[in-house]
Amino acid sequence: MKICFIGSCGHSHKAFREMQKCPDALFVGAAPGSEHESPEDLESYDIKIYDSYRRMIEETQPDVAVVSPVFGLTGQIVKYCAERKIDVFCEKPVASDLSELEALEKTVKESGIHFSAMHFLRFAPSFYAAGKLVRDGGIGQIKLVNAQKSYKYGTRPHWYTDRSLYTGTIPWVGIHAIDWIYYFTRKRFLTIDALHFGNPEMAALCQFELEDNVIASVNVDYYRPVTASTHGDDRIRVVGTEGVIEVFSDRYVLINKDGETVNYPTEAPMLACDYLFGREEITAEEIFMLTKVALSARESADRKQKIRID
């Protein structure tokens, strides 16, 4: 299975490391997604470097492209690959605005390619295990969900202040929290109201009405102090009729009729590796839906208006 890498932004190196564990994987090349990337970033792949992904594709005829350019360009490059029937494993958000997303979904579906995206955080072991427990009825009927992403800002590329290249903090970071909400509840998103401030948006809030009278919120920020013990403070708290579960980066705390327990799961599927094996841990349908919710939330925050999702 011939695999090429387009771009080295985001989590493409995580995909690379996972795919190295797949015996059939043959890495045929890497190329920048655009002039916004520095060639040094590609060298760490330790595979043949091309300066043009178009030429790389032509020369190597890959089966799979791992697409991870400057975030705002993902959709264009996915489209380029889909039109050439190359399977795609790409960064999220898979499109930079709602109209690009709609066109891309159509292109991908018509192409028949195997398509997935780097929703890696659903497969962080604590979230993955807790989500399974909740979906299996472990806290009764779900009523309320709060999800959190808090990161250190650190040093980030200059293009984070260019919306057309960065896409925004809700689509780039908040989408993971939106993904968790869906993964835990499996409920449709009905309405969104969101707020964000800064460039890049340094803090954001989203509030969702889901089907079956479930309500959910997301808070995102880039203000985690440099002194904090971990890069991120990821959380989800799910309140049900029979218990409350709260997931932190490395553990979940469950309170139910039997009392309180703390669990540190360590096992979860490897998304990128499983993708190569043809397993669908997350479907293309889900990815397009989650991207739509995230981009709609960004629009809600931009317009400061509540939005109904159709």
Added chain:
Amino acid sequence: MKICFIGSCGHSHKAFREMQKCPDALFVGAAPGSEHESPEDLESYDIKIYDSYRRMIEETQPDVAVVSPVFGLTGQIVKYCAERKIDVFCEKPVASDLSELEALEKTVKESGIHFSAMHFLRFAPSFYAAGKLVRDGGIGQIKLVNAQKSYKYGTRPHWYTDRSLYTGTIPWVGIHAIDWIYYFTRKRFLTIDALHFGNPEMAALCQFELEDNVIASVNVDYYRPVTASTHGDDRIRVVGTEGVIEVFSDRYVLINKDGETVNYPTEAPMLACDYLFGREEITAEEIFMLTKVALSARESADRKQKIRID
């Protein structure tokens, strides 16, 4: 100083216990606020019981009335007292809807009475100390706030399902979280979007835009399992440009440039006692504003519409 008690719902017994520490306090009587209360509840005051608060007021000519009836009747009884120039220390919410609130604010101001309300949770030692630290600049400029109220439902009176008597979960419980947001930030509330479900509302979410680009959220639920170690899981998390502080029921965790510290404050003013001494830990202006925000949030949730606060 002659003090009477009207009603025994809510936190009137906490007010009673605090006021007992005030040497000038003379407890002249207690009476139900309405037929919805059971006489046994009044007996625990261990003072003379009247069956009518009107007759009690006429006979005892009190200086202060502690007003804590079925929640929806608070405003009417406060009005009755204010019109007789009796100082009032009452339960929150101080009014049951926005029009009653507007009229009550006018009546109270014109009466010149000393007026305060049972926003006790601002004075929970961990919240009080953390709020002071944040207002003194301990985490830089505030950007994002999340506040939580989670309670066991336990056994509650039948009138919790009657909106006209209960007022609703956002005005009754959520108002404490709204109070914290204001106490920590001192920012004006500009817009509200809220959601709630159930009768009584068993879960609620509020999202606020505050002035100076500060964003805030509240989550409330009554689903805390009976097995949990405490009745409530109260929290506020405040994210600033120079640090993050998170308050739990009994402690606060601060992460700033010096690292992470956990603190267990034990000291805070006694609101009811200080009220008798004429000290203003919370002003009447603040109480009316906070009640307006809470009642507006309930309206937003009822209508499922975002509301601008004028």
